[in-house]
Amino acid sequence: MAALRAELAAVEPARACCRAAERAGLGVSAQDRQLAPAVARLARRLARTDTPGSAPTFAWATAPEHCRLAYVRALFLARGSLSLARGHTHLEFTVPVSEAGSLAVRLADIRLPATWRIRRGRGVVTWKGSETLMTFLRRAGGSAAVLELEARLVTRALRGDLNRALNAEGANVARSVAASRRQLASIAALERTGALQRVPPTVRRVAEARREAPEATLGELAATLGLSRSFVQRAFQRLGSLAVRPAAYADEEQQRARRPDVPEVAAR
Numbered sequence: 013m014a015a016l017r018a019e020l021a022a023v024e025p026a027r028a029c030c031r032a033a034e035r036a037g038l039g040v041s042a043q044d045r046q047l048a049p050a051v052a053r054l055a056r057r058l059a060r061t062d063t064p065g066s067a068p069t070f071a072w073a074t075a076p077e078h079c080r081l082a083y084v085r086a087l088f089l090a091r092g093s094l095s096l097a098r099g100h101t102h103l104e105f106t107v108p109v110s111e112a113g114s115l116a117v118r119l120a121d122i123r124l125p126a127t128w129r130i131r132r133g134r135g136v137v138t139w140k141g142s143e144t145l146m147t148f149l150r151r152a153g154g155s156a157a158v159l160e161l162e163a164r165l166v167t168r169a170l171r172g173d174l175n176r177a178l179n180a181e182g183a184n185v186a187r188s189v190a191a192s193r194r195q196l197a198s199i200a201a202l203e204r205t206g207a208l209q210r211v212p213p214t215v216r217r218v219a220e221a222r223r224e225a226p227e228a229t230l231g232e233l234a235a236t237l238g239l240s241r242s243f244v245q246r247a248f249q250r251l252g253s254l255a256v257r258p259a260a261y262a263d264e265e266q267q268r269a270r271r272p273d274v275p276e277v278a279a280r
């Protein structure tokens with residue numbers, strides 16, 4: 013915000029009418045608020061170059077757009093505070109309650125619509141979101157500030173995307189780690205009961221490959237074994253159900269004994 017103030021305070025309006033408008037914008041606030049150093053310098057500079065005296069009144073209704081922008085720029089310098097917290101950009105003008113409504117109307121006049129409310133006895137006029145603020149900065153001469161803000165917003169958006177991607181990736185990894193753990197537990201259980209020795213050789217090869225590579229994905233195991241991924245998946249399902257219900261395997265074995273031509277498992 014300090015850099016933003018300094019940049020906008022350094023804008024030198026070419027026209028005397030705009031300098032007067034700027035003084036008026038600053039003058040509204042000069043009475044009750046400590047100005048930032050850059051803004052105070054601007055106030056002194058303006059006071060030097062133009063006829064001294066009390067803050068000039070500013071006739072908004074008849075003022076041309078260049079003067080209106082100069083006025084709002086000064087008001088922004090004296091009264092604005094910028095917040096970029098938690099991904100929400102908003103800018104507030106804090107003004108006397110009696111001026112809040114008319115300021116909101118004036119900002120709408122120059123296509124920078126704002127909302128206003130009363131907070132702790134003060135009028136608060138707000139630009140929500142970065143769009144209006146950026147438009148204002150562009151028109152008010154804060155090009156470095158625009159670039160800076162854009163960079164920040166882009167960085168934040170990218171960071172959000174990256175976090176979402178990492179979270180999704182993390183969820184996938186967590187799922188496959190949990191699956192691998194279940195598979196290893198089934199294999200260990202089958203080994204304890206000796207059932208692992210009786211499963212078809214291809215299924216046993218899948219079990220052995222899993223033990224050698226606990227972190228491998230199904231696709232990686234399939235590639236290592238020269239089998240299809242769906243075969244590897246079915247092999248694990250089979251190992252899993254055998255571990256839970258050893259009897260199922262016995263039934264299957266008996267059936268196969270009666271019909272020896274039935275293939276054990278359809279390989280790729």
Ligand SMILES: [Zn+2]
Nearest residue numbers: 029030078079
């Ligand atoms: Zn002007």
